[in-house]
Amino acid sequence: MKRFCVSVSVMLLVFLTWGLVYAAGIRINTTPSLPLGVYQLTNELLVKGAYVLFCPPPTAIFTMARARGYVGAGYCPGGYGHLMKRLVASKDDTVIINAEGVLINDRLLPSSAAIQKDGLGRALPHYEGSWVLGDYEVLLMSDSHKGAFDGRYFGSIQRSQIEGVLRPLFTW
Numbered sequence: 001m002k003r004f005c006v007s008v009s010v011m012l013l014v015f016l017t018w019g020l021v022y023a024a025g026i027r028i029n030t031t032p033s034l035p036l037g038v039y040q041l042t043n044e045l046l047v048k049g050a051y052v053l054f055c056p057p058p059t060a061i062f063t064m065a066r067a068r069g070y071v072g073a074g075y076c077p078g079g080y081g082h083l084m085k086r087l088v089a090s091k092d093d094t095v096i097i098n099a100e101g102v103l104i105n106d107r108l109l110p111s112s113a114a115i116q117k118d119g120l121g122r123a124l125p126h127y128e129g130s131w132v133l134g135d136y137e138v139l140l141m142s143d144s145h146k147g148a149f150d151g152r153y154f155g156s157i158q159r160s161q162i163e164g165v166l167r168p169l170f171t172w
Contacts, residue, residue, distance in 0.1 A: 037171030
């Protein structure tokens with residue numbers, strides 16, 4: 001019985017500590033979409049190049065992504081988990097997504113061509129089109145993993161989906 005009480009006490013302490021860390025805006029990235037590490041969620045201005053934390057919109061593409069494990073379950077609308085990406089394009093930027101990759105203002109992003117199949121051989125949907133981003137649209141991409149689930153598969157999202165800017169504290 002004593003061992004059980006100690007175990008429960010330790011678990012409660014871990015949960016309380018994690019809750020305080022989370023409330024302080026500390027986020028840990030364990031995916032290859034951004035450099036692995038510890039980040040601080042901030043209210044800094046959204047600028048191109050910033051890392052951001054966002055809730056995926058409840059759409060068919062994200063439902064498929066969650067079912068396949070590209071997006072985890074979480075507390076965002078639709079039951080999605082948060083995603084972390086780099087903001088690469090915003091208002092008035094011209095975006096072209098095609099077989100060649102993602103072009104922003106006629107500049108091809110390195111390693112941005114969509115992958116045709118995932119690691120299990122399932123066909124990946126990919127977004128294709130050309131448009132100028134409106135006032136409330138942004139394009140989010142991974143710049144550290146060519147196979148990341150990002151804007152080349154789901155297109156642009158609304159700025160309102162972004163919960164904040166992530167400042168790297170410690171990465172590797």
